[in-house]
């Protein structure tokens with residue numbers, strides 16, 4: 001490596017080798033993780049850089065967080081994996097995470113509070129505890145977090161490199177894989193060859209075929225059945241979703257789609273997760289949970305109106321949304337449930353008195369920011385277990401809604417309405433609800449959108465709401 005950044009990366013590699021070679025001090029921890037964190041003196045786009053460093057089929061995850069001074073993180077490869085499924089997947093994953101970070105050796109040349117807290121794990125989980133069952137989701141486990149081999153992090157105009165390895169004799173350190181990756185990174189950073197965002201194909205071979213996987217009338221009928229159930233079975237709310245399939249004439253480029261989406265939704269959690277030959281990407285307006293120390297942040301997000309290009313009409317639509325009793329019921333069920341879910345683990349929970357309007361490119365929502373002070377620093381994974389699924393994606397009561405959703409919807413949600421995010425060394429970090437998203441494989445994309453059904457729901461209005469939400473992604477496909 002012969003350039004300005006290269007010596008720094010060579011030094012990081014040597015430091016990682018040093019950590020891996022040091023004999024274990026605590027014999028009970030077998031091959032703990034080793035992590036090196038270095039600040040990079042460069043303006044980077046973590047997603048684009050990490051994507052370029054990805055080998056075929058390797059795990060990849062990128063996440064951009066809207067209200068954190070341009071925070072973006074992207075990781076590639078895996079030196080450790082946490083996976084769990086079933087009713088206790090969050091508890092099991094939290095235990096596996098604790099075991100994975102125990103005795104971790106960390107070499108960080110940074111002292112500020114902003115430096116990434118390695119070891120870092122990136123991943124997510126499916127909506128359903130048992131995960132997906134249909135073949136299109138084969139690459140996505142019920143819950144899976146990976147400790148990437150290489151991460152790039154950006155926040156507040158600063159940038160960091162994190163390299164992680166399992167101690168012992170990590171193959172990547174001895175067979176040259178990591179060194180080659182770091183050389184490639186040095187070339188991109190030094191050689192003025194910073195990758196730029198790929199463009200969507202301006203002249204595709206032909207218009208894609210777009211089909212509602214189940215007929216729109218099926219969705220309307222499901223809304224009718226759900227509202228009928230609400231009269232008899234003590235159900236207050238249930239969220240029902242649709243899937244729309246796009247068949248393009250040529251293979252789709254997940255990175256180009258993701259980059260186009262993040263341009264349109266800068267205030268959302270924009271994510272791109274790749275596993276094997278599949279990619280899952282989206283722009284979600286909804287935070288599931290953020291934990292820093294004992295502080296927790298989340299949001300009740302439910303209640304939707306379309307947007308208008310005319311600012312006066314747009315404002316009017318927002319005002320109507322705030323006053324609409326049906327939308328307020330739908331929203332308040334979510335706020336109340338989140339507060340109740342947090343009460344046992346929090347010293348206090350505060351909710352804004354009135355919902356605010358959150359506007360994104362295609363729709364506007366009612367949002368109630370929620371903050372809590374935790375009694376103890378539960379890991380993000382345990383907190384996800386307390387919160388997921390909120391009635392913004394599930395229903396109320398939670399278990400009764402979960403039991404009826406699959407039959408009413410007739411679709412496999414996979415990671416849609418699950419969550420995507422990162423867990424840091426202290427078990428903190430953040431998770432975004434996976435909404436306004438699509439699963440891409442080859443020339444096919446599957447788009448998801450749902451909405452909250454309450455007794456006052458009108459089937460045609462709810463169908464229109466799913467169309468408005470699908471409007472986030474459909475235009476990308478030409």
Ligand SMILES: C=C(O[C@H]1C=CC=C(C(=O)O)[C@@H]1O)C(=O)O
Nearest residue numbers: 301302303304392449450451452
């Ligand atoms: C379930 C979705 O949105 C949720 C988040 C915000 C507003 C919602 C609503 O108004 O129904 C949904 O609860 C989706 O976009 O697929």
